[in-house]
Amino acid sequence: MTDEPILEMLSVDEAAARFGRGPLPAAPYHDPAWWEREREAVFLRSWIHIGHVCEVPEPGSFVRREIEFAGASLLVMRGRDGQVRAFHNACRHRGSRLVDEMSGKRSKLSCRYHMWTYGSDGTLLSAPDFERFHVAREACALKPVATEVVAGMVFVNFDPQPAQSAREFFGPIAAAMERLPVARATCFTEWTYEIGANWKTNFDNFQENYHLRFIHPRTGEQALGPENPFGYPTHYGFLGPHRGQRLWKNPDPPPIPDSLRLGYARVGELACREGLDFPKTDFKLFPCFHVVGLPPYQNYTHTMYPLGPDRTRGQVRMYWTAPPADAWAAFSREFAAVAIRDVLSEDREAVEASQQGLAAIDEVHFQDHEVLLRHLYLEVEKRVRARGKTAALAEVAA
């Protein structure tokens, strides 16, 4: 199956007619003041992927996540009731950081400063001489962050009352993701990076194929052919703020190196043995999450966390439903990860160079096959403008 029933698939001309043509201001890619508005309007009000349930397999398991755009340290923890929750990593007494470890397992969390002690569901269990505080114990639970699990992935939203649940926000994409290996993952391969680029500059790189022949002359040659020298997708897909693309299939690809052929030789068989369905997938979920599924064993997620107006942290994960059963599985996974990491590494210089010049130009130009970049730009802009209006109205009302 493909994503076609889920996203509205448009030809390049139909997409351009829908979303427009012409230059757009460059400031949203570098301006600190715009970034601050974007942070408020988008990142503090959207569902953000921060982990997977397999990282907290048992009651008391936790991971710590530093979310720079929110200035927050979060604990993602599984409670005794089996539910996965996220809390601020801060004691409700006077804000002390509760946990330093990146991950672990505890039945209780105690603040070292005055021994306020919390359960795995965040409730305050005990605090020395608590009656002197003259406050209800319930008011002193760890401060929660809206948390939802979709397809095994943990999403948080810093809005105390999100306008939509994550499942509502993702719409039918949520059900599609439930069919991916990630939904049943027990482990993953991960690599992370930091890059000197705005999060949109970085994400945009993965939203167009225009650069393939120039930046990936070796690793991308399978995707190029005489009848499609840029390897453009055949269709672009849209669902509200989310988007995707249908890749062109090269009818006469150049031969791949022998070892790569060996690396992919048994992935179909292994996927069947592991009971995996690998639908062809490309979901670019608003704001900063990319779910990619190509042939078996080339599924990965890519999350781009903004660190500021011109810096981003990326996290790439290949999720697996079980540890490798044997040498072939281990070899095939290693090959897939090495190949994908090689490709993604190649974009770095171009993305950073692009960021460095953005302040010198007033406008950016998107061609028709960069319509996904335009779509992300417009979706962000819409939210920033709407938030600006809301804030202005609130100011007037006050």
Next chain:
Amino acid sequence: MSVLPDGFAALEPFAGLWSAPDMAARAALRDAVGDAERQAFHAAMKSLVRPALERLDGKPLDALDPAERLLLALVLAYPHVAMAVEVQGGAEVRHAALRRHMRITPEISPPA
């Protein structure tokens, strides 16, 4: 006595250097060694990687004996070297500078 299973003695000269414990270490090894070392390992492994996989096939990883585990480590180092030699070729050194920014998380990345 060979440290590798029968039939793989030709790989013994590489067993010390190329038996890194996890994916992060194998990726770092690819970056750290010189082109001549990558080429030599690639040349030795290329015709033996499939026989090695067939030798290890079907056996759970935790049931491998020490010689088989060492052979598996060499098999898992091969994708890194194959990408360097067969795909990146002359661009490998420049590519390594970009790749180093992609830090593999060692403690959670399988396998073996």
